[in-house]
Amino acid sequence: MSSLTSDLNLTENITTIIRPSYFYISGFTGIPNMKYYYVFLCFVYIISLVGNIFIMIVICMDSSLQSPKYIAVFNLAFTDLCESTALVPKLLDMFLFSRQFISYDECLSNLFFVFLFLTMQSFNLIILSYDRLVAICFPLRYHTLVNHRSMFQLTGAAWALAVLIILIPVGFITRLSFCGSLVINSYFCDHYPLYSLAAPCSDVLPNDVMSYLNLFIVLYIPIIFIIASYICIIHALFTITLPKDRHRAIKTCTSHLILVAVFYLPVNIIYIFSFLPTNIRIINYSLTSVLPPMLNPIIYVLKTEEFKVSAKKLVRNGAQRAVGPVKST
Template sequence: MSSLTSDPNQTENTDTIIRPPYFFISGFIDIPHMKYYYVFLCFVYIISLVGNTFVMMVIYMDSSLHSPKCIAVFNLAFTDMCGSTALVPKVLDMFLFSRQLISYDHCLASLFFIFLFLTMQSFNLTILSYDRLVAICCPLRYHMMVTYRSMFQLTGAAWVFAVFLVLLAVCLITRLSFCRSLVINSYVCDHGPLFRLAAPCSDVVPNTVISYLNPCLMLYFPMVFIISSYICITHALFTITLPQERAVKTCTSHLILVAIFYLPINFTYLLHSIIPTNARIINLSLTSVLPPMLNPIIYVLKTEEFKESAKKMLSKRGGQRPCRKCHSKKAG
């Protein structure tokens, strides 16, 4: 990869900061038949796109779903769709068509959007756990505490905080000089592998601090809140004398989403030093694409209100076609 080393004539030198024209995404190394995996990613992306679009359509078209809770569900579906779109098409373009060179600016933009939507997935699951916590532990005060205004405020604050965290990490990358290797050992412009490339040429201590701080704020603190909320929910369910089957079903669907999202990503980050590079990259790629595909399926199948609304919408669309034919026959 000698051709990828930085050249003073090809780099932008501003205040001794060496910014290369491009990086090389190494991706998966020496794994046979990887094209089948990229076809699988394409299949997953299409299902994710269709599923999340369907969930947003159901919420938008069914007035019975115009509730504060569904603001968070709609936002989760939107985030999942955007997150998959920010990641999968570029991965397919890079590795299916051998276009693994990515420009400096494009790399930072890709880093920003991938991690922004990943962070918002975590925050949306946290907001949904807050909704379940109030609904089960404080049912009499639910409509006072969970309103359209409060849900919009929570969602807006989550977006602002996510943009701030990710933008801070990206801005700290821009102060680094890349004077040696330009090969990123990942399948995307990943934050850790990217700033470590500048370690021989720049002070990466602030980037290292952010690489430990941001996962705590983006993943671990929300996960701790979700676990704590479900401890409270479990205690409340045991103390309630009346059956709470609907509440349990709703919590079950949310817990499945939480497990699908948090368990693989925490496993990868906590054990990254002992996991082989290819296994880590494959696990991270699956962690990024599977939850957006499974979230709409689980919500439609596991949540009764969504299941009923989806059935109504599909039956209405299916029932419209025969009626049109009947009207045309009558008119004839």
């Protein structure tokens, strides 16, 4: 009888999911003068906030920018704004005010929103790549293939896919039991450091598989598509006879290529040099999360001529309204 009771208790313990009330985010431990890095992050967040809001305002105010291409640009600015807001304020609150404990539900929410907006950054670059591919390789069919309806459909599909592929790994975490350490070795509720805590008492193989699958969908499929699209674009450029037209076509791609390099290169460096010490990887990872949302608006303002013209016109009109009409004496 006692043996049967113990077996029942053992079965109950195995099937019970242990969910802690909180986790502890270790962040940047043991690194001297980190307060200066937090000041830097605060500065980056402010620039990201101002820059991306400015881009959205210019696109909304200038009818000449309300084209299918700028639907994707607006969506990228909105995503950058949300990604910075989902990550940086919480990060500063945790480490400046020593509030590194985070509840279970809040941790999963933090994980979901940070990765959702990072995923959308990647998908937005695919949409912009598609726009350039059609514009240069199929110029006569551009307005048929890329219009307001198709761009809204692409953007909506990207958001739906992003939500789905982030919800699944978050759901997989809810099936895990955490019976060991509750210290997350990252600066937010990162996916791998979080589910690896459950390895001593749960089967994390499905989480591993889902993690690699998501990495392939979010990172490598977009890179493959963008490389393939630019191979087609380069081939099309050689068919353009006039140097002036070729130069104009190349110039329209430079801003997008810089955005691609800023987003994808640092992330790939992190995975290639995964043997680096934890603190160095955490700092590099944090920089890849916060710098693209700051740099994207600057790149578009400096590299896109039509946007520069619209931005200058909007600023000039705003200044004139602020000063008011000059009265002649």
